[in-house]
Amino acid sequence: MRVVLLLLSLLYTDLVFSSSVYLSNEDFLKQTFSSHIPKAKVLWQTKSLKPSIKKILGHLYESLRIRYWDDGKKTAWILEEIGKEKMITVGIVVKNSQIDKITILVFRESRGWEIRHRFFTQQFYQAQLQPDLQLSKPIDGISGATLSVRAVTKLAKLALFLDQQLREHE
Protein backbone atom coordinates (compact mmCIF):
# COMPACT_ATOMS: atom_id res chain seq x y z
CA MET A 1 0.00 0.00 0.00
CA ARG A 2 2.85 2.37 0.94
CA VAL A 3 4.59 1.58 -2.33
CA VAL A 4 1.43 2.37 -4.30
CA LEU A 5 1.01 5.66 -2.42
CA LEU A 6 4.67 6.52 -3.06
CA LEU A 7 4.32 5.77 -6.78
CA LEU A 8 1.12 7.82 -6.99
CA SER A 9 2.77 10.74 -5.21
CA LEU A 10 5.73 10.56 -7.60
CA LEU A 11 3.34 10.55 -10.56
CA TYR A 12 1.49 13.49 -9.06
CA THR A 13 4.77 15.32 -8.50
CA ASP A 14 5.62 14.76 -12.16
CA LEU A 15 2.27 16.13 -13.32
CA VAL A 16 2.55 19.12 -11.05
CA PHE A 17 6.06 19.98 -12.13
CA SER A 18 5.59 19.63 -15.88
CA SER A 19 5.41 23.15 -17.34
CA SER A 20 5.45 25.16 -14.14
CA VAL A 21 5.51 28.93 -13.92
CA TYR A 22 7.44 29.69 -10.74
CA LEU A 23 7.53 33.45 -11.17
CA SER A 24 6.06 35.80 -13.77
CA ASN A 25 8.38 38.13 -15.69
CA GLU A 26 6.70 41.10 -14.04
CA ASP A 27 7.22 39.74 -10.51
CA PHE A 28 10.85 38.93 -11.30
CA LEU A 29 11.40 42.51 -12.48
CA LYS A 30 9.56 43.92 -9.44
CA GLN A 31 11.79 41.85 -7.15
CA THR A 32 14.88 43.02 -9.02
CA PHE A 33 14.13 46.74 -9.35
CA SER A 34 11.70 47.18 -6.44
CA SER A 35 8.82 49.39 -7.46
CA HIS A 36 10.51 51.28 -10.29
CA ILE A 37 10.99 48.94 -13.23
CA PRO A 38 13.05 50.64 -15.97
CA LYS A 39 11.72 50.57 -19.50
CA ALA A 40 12.81 47.53 -21.47
CA LYS A 41 15.55 47.92 -24.06
CA VAL A 42 16.70 45.59 -26.78
CA LEU A 43 20.11 44.29 -27.78
CA TRP A 44 20.44 42.95 -31.30
CA GLN A 45 22.27 39.72 -31.97
CA THR A 46 24.55 41.38 -34.51
CA LYS A 47 27.09 39.73 -36.78
CA SER A 48 29.93 40.64 -34.44
CA LEU A 49 28.20 39.03 -31.44
CA LYS A 50 27.08 35.87 -33.21
CA PRO A 51 30.39 33.89 -33.03
CA SER A 52 30.67 34.33 -29.24
CA ILE A 53 26.97 33.57 -28.69
CA LYS A 54 27.38 30.45 -30.78
CA LYS A 55 30.42 29.46 -28.72
CA ILE A 56 28.48 29.94 -25.47
CA LEU A 57 25.21 28.23 -26.47
CA GLY A 58 26.43 25.87 -29.16
CA HIS A 59 23.98 27.63 -31.50
CA LEU A 60 22.65 31.14 -32.08
CA TYR A 61 20.07 32.59 -29.71
CA GLU A 62 16.56 31.87 -31.00
CA SER A 63 15.59 35.49 -31.56
CA LEU A 64 17.59 38.26 -33.22
CA ARG A 65 16.86 40.82 -30.56
CA ILE A 66 17.10 40.25 -26.83
CA ARG A 67 15.16 42.26 -24.30
CA TYR A 68 16.79 43.57 -21.13
CA TRP A 69 16.20 46.04 -18.32
CA ASP A 70 18.90 48.42 -17.10
CA ASP A 71 18.69 50.86 -14.19
CA GLY A 72 22.30 52.00 -14.49
CA LYS A 73 23.48 49.78 -11.62
CA LYS A 74 22.39 46.37 -12.79
CA THR A 75 20.88 44.69 -15.82
CA ALA A 76 18.14 42.07 -15.85
CA TRP A 77 17.78 39.51 -18.61
CA ILE A 78 14.97 37.08 -19.31
CA LEU A 79 16.49 34.37 -21.45
CA GLU A 80 15.34 31.00 -22.76
CA GLU A 81 17.18 27.82 -23.64
CA ILE A 82 16.14 24.24 -24.32
CA GLY A 83 16.91 21.81 -21.50
CA LYS A 84 16.22 18.45 -23.08
CA GLU A 85 13.24 19.15 -25.32
CA LYS A 86 11.51 22.24 -24.00
CA MET A 87 12.41 25.82 -23.18
CA ILE A 88 13.48 26.85 -19.69
CA THR A 89 12.88 30.56 -19.00
CA VAL A 90 15.43 32.07 -16.67
CA GLY A 91 15.67 35.54 -15.12
CA ILE A 92 19.26 36.69 -14.58
CA VAL A 93 20.49 39.84 -12.83
CA VAL A 94 24.01 41.07 -13.55
CA LYS A 95 25.70 43.64 -11.30
CA ASN A 96 29.30 44.85 -11.69
CA SER A 97 29.87 42.23 -14.40
CA GLN A 98 28.99 39.48 -11.91
CA ILE A 99 25.89 37.35 -11.53
CA ASP A 100 23.78 38.85 -8.77
CA LYS A 101 20.79 36.54 -8.97
CA ILE A 102 19.40 33.70 -11.07
CA THR A 103 15.75 32.71 -10.90
CA ILE A 104 14.03 29.96 -12.84
CA LEU A 105 10.83 31.57 -14.12
CA VAL A 106 9.25 28.80 -16.23
CA PHE A 107 10.23 25.15 -16.36
CA ARG A 108 8.51 23.11 -19.04
CA GLU A 109 10.42 19.81 -18.94
CA SER A 110 9.16 16.82 -16.96
CA ARG A 111 12.56 16.18 -15.33
CA GLY A 112 15.23 18.38 -13.82
CA TRP A 113 13.03 20.90 -12.01
CA GLU A 114 15.43 20.75 -9.04
CA ILE A 115 17.41 23.55 -10.70
CA ARG A 116 14.85 26.03 -9.38
CA HIS A 117 16.06 25.54 -5.80
CA ARG A 118 18.36 28.02 -4.12
CA PHE A 119 21.04 25.42 -3.39
CA PHE A 120 21.61 25.30 -7.13
CA THR A 121 21.02 28.90 -8.24
CA GLN A 122 23.13 30.45 -5.45
CA GLN A 123 26.21 28.73 -6.86
CA PHE A 124 26.19 31.35 -9.63
CA TYR A 125 26.40 34.27 -7.18
CA GLN A 126 29.31 36.57 -8.10
CA ALA A 127 30.35 34.35 -11.01
CA GLN A 128 32.16 36.30 -13.73
CA LEU A 129 32.83 35.62 -17.37
CA GLN A 130 36.43 34.78 -18.18
CA PRO A 131 38.05 35.71 -21.51
CA ASP A 132 37.58 32.12 -22.72
CA LEU A 133 33.81 32.58 -22.16
CA GLN A 134 33.77 30.24 -19.18
CA LEU A 135 32.43 31.03 -15.72
CA SER A 136 34.96 31.95 -13.02
CA LYS A 137 33.32 29.48 -10.61
CA PRO A 138 32.65 25.77 -11.00
CA ILE A 139 28.96 24.84 -10.99
CA ASP A 140 28.03 21.53 -9.39
CA GLY A 141 25.54 19.48 -11.36
CA ILE A 142 22.43 17.70 -10.14
CA SER A 143 22.03 14.04 -11.01
CA GLY A 144 18.99 13.60 -13.22
CA ALA A 145 19.04 17.27 -14.21
CA THR A 146 22.25 17.39 -16.24
CA LEU A 147 20.72 19.02 -19.32
CA SER A 148 18.78 21.60 -17.29
CA VAL A 149 21.94 22.48 -15.35
CA ARG A 150 23.81 22.83 -18.63
CA ALA A 151 21.10 25.10 -20.07
CA VAL A 152 21.09 27.43 -17.03
CA THR A 153 24.90 27.57 -17.02
CA LYS A 154 24.88 28.56 -20.70
CA LEU A 155 22.31 31.28 -20.03
CA ALA A 156 24.36 32.64 -17.12
CA LYS A 157 27.36 32.93 -19.45
CA LEU A 158 25.19 34.54 -22.12
CA ALA A 159 23.79 37.15 -19.71
CA LEU A 160 27.32 38.04 -18.55
CA PHE A 161 28.49 38.26 -22.15
CA LEU A 162 25.58 40.48 -23.22
CA ASP A 163 26.05 42.71 -20.18
CA GLN A 164 29.73 43.00 -21.09
CA GLN A 165 28.75 44.16 -24.59
CA LEU A 166 26.53 46.89 -23.13
CA ARG A 167 29.33 48.12 -20.85
CA GLU A 168 31.81 48.16 -23.74
CA HIS A 169 29.48 50.32 -25.83
CA GLU A 170 28.72 52.78 -23.04
Next chain:
Amino acid sequence: MTRHHRKHKKRKGHLFILFQWHRRLGLSVAVIVVFLTITGLLLNHTKNFQLDTTFVKNSLLYSWYGIRLPEKQHYFKVRNHYISQVGEAVFLDAQRFPVSVTEIKGVAWYQDMWLIVEKDQLYLLDKEGNLIEKLSKNSGLPANIIGITIRDYPILVTQNSQFISKDDFISWERQAPIATLSNTATITLPTSLQHQIRQQFFAQELSWERVLLDLHTGRFWGTAGVWIIDISAGIFLLLAGSGFMIWWRKKRQRYHGKKK
Protein backbone atom coordinates in the same frame (compact mmCIF):
# COMPACT_ATOMS: atom_id res chain seq x y z
CA MET B 1 22.22 -56.54 -54.96
CA THR B 2 23.45 -56.77 -51.40
CA ARG B 3 21.68 -55.23 -48.44
CA HIS B 4 24.45 -52.66 -48.14
CA HIS B 5 24.00 -51.58 -51.77
CA ARG B 6 20.22 -51.19 -51.30
CA LYS B 7 20.77 -49.06 -48.22
CA HIS B 8 23.34 -46.93 -50.04
CA LYS B 9 20.96 -46.41 -53.00
CA LYS B 10 18.14 -45.41 -50.63
CA ARG B 11 20.44 -42.90 -48.95
CA LYS B 12 21.41 -41.50 -52.36
CA GLY B 13 17.70 -41.12 -53.16
CA HIS B 14 17.14 -39.18 -49.92
CA LEU B 15 20.10 -36.96 -50.69
CA PHE B 16 18.73 -36.22 -54.14
CA ILE B 17 15.32 -35.25 -52.74
CA LEU B 18 17.00 -33.07 -50.10
CA PHE B 19 19.14 -31.43 -52.77
CA GLN B 20 16.08 -30.85 -55.00
CA TRP B 21 14.20 -29.14 -52.17
CA HIS B 22 17.26 -27.17 -51.16
CA ARG B 23 17.49 -25.91 -54.75
CA ARG B 24 13.76 -25.09 -54.99
CA LEU B 25 13.68 -23.24 -51.67
CA GLY B 26 16.88 -21.41 -52.57
CA LEU B 27 15.47 -20.27 -55.87
CA SER B 28 12.17 -19.19 -54.31
CA VAL B 29 13.89 -16.80 -51.87
CA ALA B 30 16.85 -15.75 -54.06
CA VAL B 31 15.28 -12.37 -54.90
CA ILE B 32 14.49 -11.73 -51.24
CA VAL B 33 18.07 -12.60 -50.24
CA VAL B 34 19.42 -10.10 -52.77
CA PHE B 35 16.88 -7.49 -51.63
CA LEU B 36 17.66 -7.97 -47.92
CA THR B 37 21.40 -7.92 -48.59
CA ILE B 38 21.21 -4.61 -50.44
CA THR B 39 18.88 -2.93 -47.92
CA GLY B 40 20.91 -4.37 -45.03
CA LEU B 41 24.17 -3.06 -46.45
CA LEU B 42 22.66 0.38 -46.99
CA LEU B 43 21.24 0.42 -43.47
CA ASN B 44 24.65 -0.49 -42.07
CA HIS B 45 26.06 2.65 -43.67
CA THR B 46 23.24 5.18 -43.29
CA LYS B 47 25.68 7.81 -42.00
CA ASN B 48 28.05 7.31 -44.97
CA PHE B 49 25.22 7.58 -47.48
CA GLN B 50 23.52 10.34 -45.41
CA LEU B 51 20.28 8.41 -45.55
CA ASP B 52 19.28 9.61 -42.08
CA THR B 53 19.47 13.24 -43.17
CA THR B 54 18.10 12.86 -46.68
CA PHE B 55 14.36 13.17 -46.88
CA VAL B 56 11.85 11.73 -49.30
CA LYS B 57 10.39 14.18 -51.79
CA ASN B 58 8.22 11.77 -53.71
CA SER B 59 4.55 12.52 -53.05
CA LEU B 60 3.56 8.94 -53.93
CA LEU B 61 5.64 7.65 -51.05
CA TYR B 62 3.95 10.11 -48.70
CA SER B 63 0.55 8.92 -49.91
CA TRP B 64 1.70 5.32 -49.37
CA TYR B 65 2.65 6.18 -45.77
CA GLY B 66 -0.64 8.00 -45.29
CA ILE B 67 1.15 11.27 -44.45
CA ARG B 68 -1.18 14.10 -45.37
CA LEU B 69 -1.26 17.84 -44.92
CA PRO B 70 -3.07 18.90 -41.73
CA GLU B 71 -6.65 20.05 -42.22
CA LYS B 72 -6.04 23.27 -40.30
CA GLN B 73 -4.98 25.75 -42.98
CA HIS B 74 -5.30 29.54 -43.07
CA TYR B 75 -4.06 31.84 -45.79
CA PHE B 76 -3.32 35.55 -45.80
CA LYS B 77 -2.20 37.77 -48.65
CA VAL B 78 -0.04 40.78 -47.79
CA ARG B 79 2.04 42.82 -50.25
CA ASN B 80 1.62 40.21 -52.96
CA HIS B 81 2.96 37.51 -50.68
CA TYR B 82 1.04 34.57 -49.34
CA ILE B 83 1.39 33.74 -45.67
CA SER B 84 0.01 30.28 -44.97
CA GLN B 85 -0.62 28.37 -41.80
CA VAL B 86 -0.49 24.62 -42.36
CA GLY B 87 -1.06 22.80 -39.09
CA GLU B 88 1.40 24.47 -36.75
CA ALA B 89 3.78 25.50 -39.53
CA VAL B 90 3.89 28.96 -41.12
CA PHE B 91 5.03 29.68 -44.65
CA LEU B 92 5.92 32.90 -46.42
CA ASP B 93 5.10 31.85 -49.97
CA ALA B 94 7.01 28.54 -50.06
CA GLN B 95 9.55 29.40 -47.34
CA ARG B 96 8.96 27.93 -43.90
CA PHE B 97 9.16 30.40 -41.02
CA PRO B 98 10.97 29.23 -37.84
CA VAL B 99 7.84 29.55 -35.70
CA SER B 100 5.12 27.21 -34.55
CA VAL B 101 1.59 28.57 -34.16
CA THR B 102 -1.84 27.50 -32.97
CA GLU B 103 -4.01 29.86 -34.99
CA ILE B 104 -2.89 32.96 -36.85
CA LYS B 105 -5.25 35.88 -36.24
CA GLY B 106 -3.59 38.36 -38.56
CA VAL B 107 -0.51 39.27 -40.58
CA ALA B 108 1.03 42.66 -41.35
CA TRP B 109 4.16 44.17 -42.86
CA TYR B 110 5.80 46.99 -40.92
CA GLN B 111 9.28 48.54 -41.22
CA ASP B 112 10.76 45.62 -43.14
CA MET B 113 9.28 43.14 -40.70
CA TRP B 114 6.58 40.53 -40.90
CA LEU B 115 4.22 40.68 -37.95
CA ILE B 116 2.30 37.49 -37.32
CA VAL B 117 -0.24 37.60 -34.54
CA GLU B 118 -1.96 34.88 -32.57
CA LYS B 119 -4.46 35.19 -29.72
CA ASP B 120 -1.67 35.74 -27.15
CA GLN B 121 1.52 35.94 -29.21
CA LEU B 122 3.14 38.28 -31.69
CA TYR B 123 6.03 37.12 -33.86
CA LEU B 124 8.37 39.63 -35.46
CA LEU B 125 10.30 38.22 -38.42
CA ASP B 126 12.72 39.93 -40.76
CA LYS B 127 12.26 39.83 -44.54
CA GLU B 128 14.54 36.76 -44.75
CA GLY B 129 12.26 34.94 -42.34
CA ASN B 130 14.54 35.07 -39.25
CA LEU B 131 12.80 35.41 -35.91
CA ILE B 132 13.45 38.87 -34.46
CA GLU B 133 11.38 38.43 -31.32
CA LYS B 134 8.46 36.48 -29.95
CA LEU B 135 6.25 38.63 -27.79
CA SER B 136 3.75 37.29 -25.29
CA LYS B 137 1.79 38.42 -22.26
CA ASN B 138 5.09 38.27 -20.36
CA SER B 139 6.51 40.89 -22.72
CA GLY B 140 3.56 43.17 -22.06
CA LEU B 141 1.45 42.04 -25.02
CA PRO B 142 -2.33 42.46 -24.63
CA ALA B 143 -4.34 39.24 -24.39
CA ASN B 144 -7.15 37.93 -26.61
CA ILE B 145 -5.95 39.53 -29.84
CA ILE B 146 -8.26 39.16 -32.81
CA GLY B 147 -6.20 40.97 -35.42
CA ILE B 148 -3.49 43.40 -36.35
CA THR B 149 -3.44 46.47 -38.54
CA ILE B 150 -1.04 49.30 -39.33
CA ARG B 151 -1.91 53.01 -38.97
CA ASP B 152 1.55 54.66 -38.90
CA TYR B 153 2.22 52.31 -35.99
CA PRO B 154 1.17 48.71 -35.41
CA ILE B 155 -2.23 48.37 -33.75
CA LEU B 156 -3.40 45.20 -32.03
CA VAL B 157 -7.14 44.73 -31.97
CA THR B 158 -8.61 42.74 -29.08
CA GLN B 159 -12.24 41.85 -28.37
CA ASN B 160 -12.92 45.12 -26.56
CA SER B 161 -9.98 47.43 -27.16
CA GLN B 162 -7.14 48.49 -29.38
CA PHE B 163 -3.48 48.80 -28.42
CA ILE B 164 -0.76 50.76 -30.18
CA SER B 165 3.01 50.47 -29.91
CA LYS B 166 5.07 53.55 -30.72
CA ASP B 167 8.37 52.33 -29.27
CA ASP B 168 9.39 49.47 -31.48
CA PHE B 169 7.12 46.89 -29.78
CA ILE B 170 8.54 47.53 -26.31
CA SER B 171 5.22 48.63 -24.81
CA TRP B 172 1.55 48.78 -25.79
CA GLU B 173 -0.84 51.60 -24.96
CA ARG B 174 -4.61 51.26 -24.98
CA GLN B 175 -6.17 53.71 -27.38
CA ALA B 176 -9.60 54.76 -28.56
CA PRO B 177 -10.70 52.50 -31.42
CA ILE B 178 -9.49 54.09 -34.65
CA ALA B 179 -8.66 51.10 -36.74
CA THR B 180 -10.91 48.54 -38.32
CA LEU B 181 -9.76 45.15 -39.40
CA SER B 182 -9.95 44.59 -43.12
CA ASN B 183 -12.32 41.84 -44.12
CA THR B 184 -10.45 38.65 -44.69
CA ALA B 185 -11.71 37.27 -47.95
CA THR B 186 -11.27 33.59 -48.67
CA ILE B 187 -7.90 33.22 -50.36
CA THR B 188 -7.06 30.40 -52.70
CA LEU B 189 -3.41 29.57 -53.15
CA PRO B 190 -2.01 29.16 -56.68
CA THR B 191 -1.62 25.46 -57.51
CA SER B 192 2.17 25.71 -57.97
CA LEU B 193 2.53 27.31 -54.52
CA GLN B 194 0.29 24.65 -52.97
CA HIS B 195 2.61 22.02 -54.42
CA GLN B 196 5.74 23.82 -53.13
CA ILE B 197 4.27 24.23 -49.64
CA ARG B 198 3.33 20.57 -49.64
CA GLN B 199 6.92 19.65 -50.52
CA GLN B 200 8.35 22.00 -47.91
CA PHE B 201 5.96 20.71 -45.25
CA PHE B 202 7.02 17.16 -45.92
CA ALA B 203 10.68 18.15 -46.38
CA GLN B 204 11.68 16.65 -43.05
CA GLU B 205 8.90 14.21 -42.34
CA LEU B 206 10.18 11.00 -43.88
CA SER B 207 13.86 10.04 -44.14
CA TRP B 208 15.24 7.46 -46.57
CA GLU B 209 16.60 5.57 -43.57
CA ARG B 210 13.01 5.09 -42.36
CA VAL B 211 11.89 3.85 -45.79
CA LEU B 212 14.85 1.44 -46.06
CA LEU B 213 14.22 0.11 -42.57
CA ASP B 214 10.58 -0.51 -43.44
CA LEU B 215 11.59 -2.20 -46.70
CA HIS B 216 14.11 -4.38 -44.86
CA THR B 217 11.60 -5.51 -42.24
CA GLY B 218 8.71 -5.79 -44.72
CA ARG B 219 6.64 -3.17 -42.85
CA PHE B 220 6.56 -1.08 -46.01
CA TRP B 221 3.88 -3.49 -47.34
CA GLY B 222 2.02 -3.71 -44.04
CA THR B 223 1.22 -7.00 -42.27
CA ALA B 224 1.55 -9.01 -45.50
CA GLY B 225 5.11 -7.70 -45.97
CA VAL B 226 6.08 -8.64 -42.42
CA TRP B 227 4.68 -12.18 -42.97
CA ILE B 228 6.63 -12.55 -46.24
CA ILE B 229 9.88 -11.57 -44.49
CA ASP B 230 9.04 -13.90 -41.57
CA ILE B 231 8.34 -16.84 -43.91
CA SER B 232 11.51 -16.02 -45.86
CA ALA B 233 13.47 -16.00 -42.61
CA GLY B 234 12.02 -19.45 -41.86
CA ILE B 235 13.10 -20.65 -45.31
CA PHE B 236 16.61 -19.23 -44.70
CA LEU B 237 16.79 -21.40 -41.58
CA LEU B 238 15.61 -24.45 -43.53
CA LEU B 239 18.20 -23.72 -46.22
CA ALA B 240 20.93 -23.51 -43.61
CA GLY B 241 19.75 -26.86 -42.22
CA SER B 242 19.36 -28.57 -45.62
CA GLY B 243 22.70 -27.16 -46.80
CA PHE B 244 24.41 -28.59 -43.75
CA MET B 245 22.70 -31.96 -44.24
CA ILE B 246 23.76 -32.14 -47.91
CA TRP B 247 27.34 -31.29 -47.00
CA TRP B 248 27.34 -33.84 -44.17
CA ARG B 249 25.90 -36.70 -46.27
CA LYS B 250 28.25 -35.99 -49.18
CA LYS B 251 31.16 -35.98 -46.79
CA ARG B 252 30.03 -39.34 -45.40
CA GLN B 253 29.57 -40.74 -48.92
CA ARG B 254 33.08 -39.66 -49.88
CA TYR B 255 34.40 -41.17 -46.65
CA HIS B 256 32.64 -44.50 -47.31
CA GLY B 257 33.77 -44.48 -50.98
CA LYS B 258 37.39 -44.01 -49.95
CA LYS B 259 37.07 -46.79 -47.37
CA LYS B 260 36.06 -49.24 -50.07
